Amino acid sequence: MSRYRGPRLRITRRLGDLPGLSRKIIKKSYPPGEHGQKPRKPSEYGIRLEEKQKLRFNYGLSEKQLLRYVRLAKKVKGSTGQVLLQLLEMRLDNTVFRLGMAPTIPAARQLINHRHICVNSKMVSICSYQCKPGDIISVKEQKKSKELINKYLAFPGLANIPTHLEIDKNNLTGKVNGLIEREWVALQLNELLVVEYYSRK
Structure with a gap:
């Protein structure tokens, strides 16, 4: 299916x-x-x-x-x-969504497929990539990519960012600090x- x-x-x-x-x-x-x-x-x-x-x-x-x-x-x-739930929440498409870089998971998937997202300064186009504690998620150094992410960050899909993630809106980077806790799903x-x-x- x-x-x-x-x-x-x-x-x-x-x-x-x-x-x-x-x-x-x-x-x-x-x-x-x-x-x-x-x-x-x-x-x-x-x-x-x-x-x-x-x-x-x-x-x-x-x-x-x-x-x-x-x-x-x-x-x-x-x-x-x-x-x-931890395996699903640590997918790259979901992590991008939870950071507020995309309004929905399908939108996050499109950002990744179109090569707008980097993990540890390397381009990643696989949505199912498993993020690990310590990973740095950033936006491609391109004007179009940054404009798109800034637009999405102005109206995030969810109000609160989980405790295992942190975002720097000025540099458009996010960091994975650990595994998600059940109450933040x-x-x-x-x-x-x-x-x-x-x-x-």
């Missing part, structure tokens, strides 16, 4: 607020579709599926990518759910249900 490229507001109406996917405000309180105004009680499987879909659409992953992250998280010592979900969903795969 490829990355979702359809209407984003439809997804946020169905799954709730996804800060990484879209900044649009939901005006209708019921889900999309013909039967949206006739809510049904979801099954146990349906609840787990919804939590998994929140994670997938917020971070802009394909099903195959998310499954790979879950398998990687299971191999690491500690809570699988928290390790999974902007997405509202139960990660244990995602692990349970994939436990049979």
